[in-house]
Amino acid sequence: MTIADVAFDVPLAHSFAYRVPDGWTLGPGQRVLAPLRGASRVGMIVTLREDGADAKLKALDRVVDGEPVLSPAHLDLVHWIAVQSLSSVGSTCAALLPPPPAKRAAPTPSRQITHAATRNASDADTSPGARPELLVGAGREKRALERIEAAPGTVLVIAADIETAARWAQRLARLGRVVRLDSGVPDAERVAAWDALRDGSERLAAGTRSALLAPLVAPATVVLVDEHEAAHKPPGPPRIHSRDVALERAARERLTLLLTSATPSVEAWRRAESGLVDMATPPRGPWPVVSVADTRGILRREPLTPPLARAIRETLAARRRVFLAVSRLTSSLACDECGTVVRCAQCAIALAYPRAAARLVCRLCATSQPLPDTCAVCHGRRLSPFGWGAERVEHAVRRRFPDARIARWDPDAARGARAEAQRAAAAAADVVIGTRGALRLFGPAALGLAAFVSPDQLLRAPDFRAGERALAFAWAAAERVAGDGVLVIQSQNPGHYAFEAVARQDLHVFYQPELKFRAELGYPPFRRLAVVTARAAHVDETRRLGEAVAAALRARRGLAVYPPSADRGGRAQRVVAKGDADLPNLLDEALREFTTPRAASRGIIDVEVDPVEWQF
Numbered sequence: 001m002t003i004a005d006v007a008f009d010v011p012l013a014h015s016f017a018y019r020v021p022d023g024w025t026l027g028p029g030q031r032v033l034a035p036l037r038g039a040s041r042v043g044m045i046v047t048l049r050e051d052g053a054d055a056k057l058k059a060l061d062r063v064v065d066g067e068p069v070l071s072p073a074h075l076d077l078v079h080w081i082a083v084q085s086l087s088s089v090g091s092t093c094a095a096l097l098p099p100p101p102a103k104r105a106a107p108t109p110s111r112q113i114t115h116a117a118t119r120n121a122s123d124a125d126t127s128p129g130a131r132p133e134l135l136v137g138a139g140r141e142k143r144a145l146e147r148i149e150a151a152p153g154t155v156l157v158i159a160a161d162i163e164t165a166a167r168w169a170q171r172l173a174r175l176g177r178v179v180r181l182d183s184g185v186p187d188a189e190r191v192a193a194w195d196a197l198r199d200g201s202e203r204l205a206a207g208t209r210s211a212l213l214a215p216l217v218a219p220a221t222v223v224l225v226d227e228h229e230a231a232h233k234p235p236g237p238p239r240i241h242s243r244d245v246a247l248e249r250a251a252r253e254r255l256t257l258l259l260t261s262a263t264p265s266v267e268a269w270r271r272a273e274s275g276l277v278d279m280a281t282p283p284r285g286p287w288p289v290v291s292v293a294d295t296r297g298i299l300r301r302e303p304l305t306p307p308l309a310r311a312i313r314e315t316l317a318a319r320r321r322v323f324l325a326v327s328r329l330t331s332s333l334a335c336d337e338c339g340t341v342v343r344c345a346q347c348a349i350a351l352a353y354p355r356a357a358a359r360l361v362c363r364l365c366a367t368s369q370p371l372p373d374t375c376a377v378c379h380g381r382r383l384s385p386f387g388w389g390a391e392r393v394e395h396a397v398r399r400r401f402p403d404a405r406i407a408r409w410d411p412d413a414a415r416g417a418r419a420e421a422q423r424a425a426a427a428a429a430d431v432v433i434g435t436r437g438a439l440r441l442f443g444p445a446a447l448g449l450a451a452f453v454s455p456d457q458l459l460r461a462p463d464f465r466a467g468e469r470a471l472a473f474a475w476a477a478a479e480r481v482a483g484d485g486v487l488v489i490q491s492q493n494p495g496h497y498a499f500e501a502v503a504r505q506d507l508h509v510f511y512q513p514e515l516k517f518r519a520e521l522g523y524p525p526f527r528r529l530a531v532v533t534a535r536a537a538h539v540d541e542t543r544r545l546g547e548a549v550a551a552a553l554r555a556r557r558g559l560a561v562y563p564p565s566a567d568r569g570g571r572a573q574r575v576v577a578k579g580d581a582d583l584p585n586l587l588d589e590a591l592r593e594f595t596t597p598r599a600a601s602r603g604i605i606d607v608e609v610d611p612v613e614w615q616f
């Protein structure tokens with residue numbers, strides 16, 4: 001009898017065995033409905049095998065896909081993703097495949113399945129594939145488009161979000177018909193797009209993360225835009241950055257892979273420096289005059305320094321637009337006099353200042369200390385956790401410029417109709433006060449002035465990626481200011497290399513010291529990090545679970561493990577572990593006792609490898 005091993009979208013590493021009804025022809029990579037815990041659920045066939053009759057095995061309910069949606073090579077890639085991200089194969093499939101087709105599929109597909117891309121990939125071709133290429137600097141998207149235009153075969157563009165995928169689909173439309181693989185189009189359209197790419201009837205596609213495994217007839221080009229975007233690693237399984245999947249897929253299938261980014265992740269930059277990825281010297285383009293205002297020691301009753309107020313007045317008088325960048329309130333502490341941030345002596349990242357506790361805590365090594373009275377550097381007595389929130393900035397601008405149209409826009413804070421109204425107001429405003437997401441309102445060189453009211457909040461983020469994120473935001477703002485416009489940065493850290501890199505339009509100014517910092521303290525890309533979160537029904541049990549997780553990790557050679565720290569008011573415990581390239585395997589082995597099925601009362605753990613955005 002034929003047995004199908006089926007993986008479901010559940011946090012369990014193993015698959016479930018089912019009897020394949022007589023007369024059905026199926027293949028691995030095909031989705032089926034099968035009974036699981038009293039319901040008929042969609043699962044992925046991972047293997048088919050012949051075995052002796054087993055009366056206890058339940059039969060499959062029905063076939064979902066008329067033919068496999070995943071080629072054997074892509075099923076293998078799914079296994080790799082699951083191992084790297086400590087996700088289940090079923091959850092990985094659920095996240096990276098188009099929704100199941102609404103039409104009921106026949107259980108016996110009549111034609112032989114051909115996977116053009118797979119056939120090509122599995123050919124005994126040992127010639128070295130082209131190295132992936134990182135496109136940075138001015139005109140990178142135009143260069144990517146030119147490469148797409150010249151590409152001989154299929155092209156797939158992967159964006160970090162639906163909005164960007166739609167924009168790229170529009171750009172590609174002048175080259176021919178474009179299909180979409182993301183949830184910005186109806187499900188049936190996504191399913192049809194997948195099929196059309198597989199049989200080669202369409203050759204241009206755009207999508208998001210869920211397009212990463214799309215079947216592509218060779219020769220194929222994949223373009224991953226905005227490589228540095230945190231949105232390429234959204235919450236939920238598989239916890240892996242789309243860039244890492246694209247790199248692995250390109251290497252396996254000898255695809256041409258282009259990555260575009262204004263400010264590449266430090267990981268990508270390091271790959272380019274090591275020669276694993278090609279990168280030309282970033283071309284320079286029109287750039288605003290960048291002025292960095294030193295706000296150390298200035299008693300700031302006003303969010304706008306006189307030079308910034310003057311720049312706003314002049315820009316409005318010239319009937320040009322102004323963007324004032326703000327960030328959400330930070331949860332760390334800095335000296336108002338000299339700008340020194342209170343950091344962990346061991347890890348060098350800003351100590352977190354949870355408002356509930358009157359102590360500073362390191363989110364990495366879990367050490368804590370009481371709030372200091374004075375600054376360790378200048379002995380100043382004003383250590384403050386607050387920067388300027390959007391509301392206070394708006395108030396100050398309205399008072400000074402009563403005739404200007406002013407709007408606030410934080411795309412991540414508003415939802416639904418209210419968000420639409422705010423967005424529309426911001427799109428028509430003279431002065432937009434917004435977070436990083438609000439920059440999407442403006443095209444290249446659309447602004448006369450952009451200003452960072454207090455970017456120190458970005459640098460103070462209790463995260464080793466704080467500098468990288470500050471660079472990304474400031475650089476993106478500079479690109480949106482016209483060449484004869486101005487970018488103002490009001491900072492207590494005016495000499496920070498992230499700001500200097502922006503002022504000089506020179507990325508090396510940032511990455512050189514940043515890589516040194518990362519190497520010295522053993523942060524990515526030199527070592528890998530993972531955060532294990534433990535939760536149980538009660539605070540005491542959660543603490544015990546956190547201790548048990550830390551003990552299990554410590555027992556494993558090759559892992560550096562920090563003590564557990566309470567999170568979410570004690571409802572969770574976090575344990576941070578550092579390791580090398582084999583970190584996922586070590587974690588998987590060490591944590592098996594917590595990840596195999598066990599009583600719910602014993603609590604659950606959640607593992608995030610290579611965290612990009614730490615949730616505080």
Ligand SMILES: [Zn+2]
Pocket residue numbers: 335336337338339340375376377378379380
């Ligand atoms: Zn100080």
Ligand SMILES: [Zn+2]
Pocket residue numbers: 344345346347348362363364365366367
């Ligand atoms: Zn620390």
